[in-house]
Amino acid sequence: MDIAKIAETVSAEIIYRAENSSDIDITGAVAADLMSEVMLDTEEGSLIITGLINPQVIRTAEMLDIYAVLFIRGKNIPESIIELAQDRGVTVMRTEATMFEACGKLYSAGIVSGQSA
Amino acid sequence: MAEISSMHIECIIDKDDFNAAGEASSKVKKSLNMLGIPPKTIKRIAVAMYEAEINAFIHGGGGKAVADIYPDRVEVLISDEGKGIADLDLAMQEGYSTAPEEVRMLGFGAGMGLPNIKRNSDELDIDSAPGKGTRVKMKFKLS
Numbered sequence: 001m002d003i004a005k006i007a008e009t010v011s012a013e014i015i016y017r018a019e020n021s022s023d024i025d026i027t028g029a030v031a032a033d034l035m036s037e038v039m040l041d042t043e044e045g046s047l048i049i050t051g052l053i054n055p056q057v058i059r060t061a062e063m064l065d066i067y068a069v070l071f072i073r074g075k076n077i078p079e080s081i082i083e084l085a086q087d088r089g090v091t092v093m094r095t096e097a098t099m100f101e102a103c104g105k106l107y108s109a110g111i112v113s114g115q116s117a
Numbered sequence: 118m119a120e121i122s123s124m125h126i127e128c129i130i131d132k133d134d135f136n137a138a139g140e141a142s143s144k145v146k147k148s149l150n151m152l153g154i155p156p157k158t159i160k161r162i163a164v165a166m167y168e169a170e171i172n173a174f175i176h177g178g179g180g181k182a183v184a185d186i187y188p189d190r191v192e193v194l195i196s197d198e199g200k201g202i203a204d205l206d207l208a209m210q211e212g213y214s215t216a217p218e219e220v221r222m223l224g225f226g227a228g229m230g231l232p233n234i235k236r237n238s239d240e241l242d243i244d245s246a247p248g249k250g251t252r253v254k255m256k257f258k259l260s
Binding site (some may be wrong): 033 | 135138139142146163223224225228233236
């Protein structure tokens with residue numbers, strides 16, 4: 001599923017769209033507020049769905065070869081996150097949906113778990 | 118692959134800059150990318166090093182990251198002068214965490230860091246004692 005379709009599925013605003021984002025095909029996702037949990041065998045190219053707002057979300061994405069992050073509950077995304085995302089080429093989206101709603105909509109649309117465990 | 122025999126990277130892990138924690142791992146990841154190392158191998162190294170770097174920040178009060186990249190392996194040492202690990206066997210258990218609530222508010226401290234470092238490294242040696250700081254030595258094969 002491409003970025004535009006992900007955004008449409010959860011009515012998300014694309015806050016920063018990385019240059020290479022049109023090539024991205026996302027099939028899996030991981031949803032957690034603890035990056036410690038995201039770091040556990042998340043497959044490269046998955047989507048991170050989180051309510052955690054700090055730059056370590058982008059760093060976690062960078063380490064895992066993840067190209068897109070979806071922040072939930074319409075939280076304000078500080079400039080420090082957007083700047084790091086621009087530098088690391090990570091697409092940033094924001095939805096008003098809750099974690100449960102975002103996961104449910106994406107799952108219904110065919111996105112599967114990005115973690116094998 | 119570039120014609121070099123080794124590459125040495127050293128970074129301070131600043132105890133006062135949470136936003137910068139992970140920068141050492143990022144530098145190493147970029148270098149490995151440039152050297153044409155397979156992405157799956159780079160991901161293992163980046164994940165293990167980042168976990169250790171975050172640990173040095175949240176538990177160790179900052180410290181130092183040193184990475185040496187050789188043609189056949191990568192060696193990483195993350196050291197801090199923090200409070201140390203009282204019971205290493207316990208700390209290696211999945212889910213065991215001494216992290217306070219503030220750390221979980223930052224998105225870490227699930228008690229999975231050390232087990233995840235072990236899973237992603239080929240050799241792991243942790244030298245720590247209460248009050249003596251912690252040295253996490255990791256080796257990764259490049260072949």
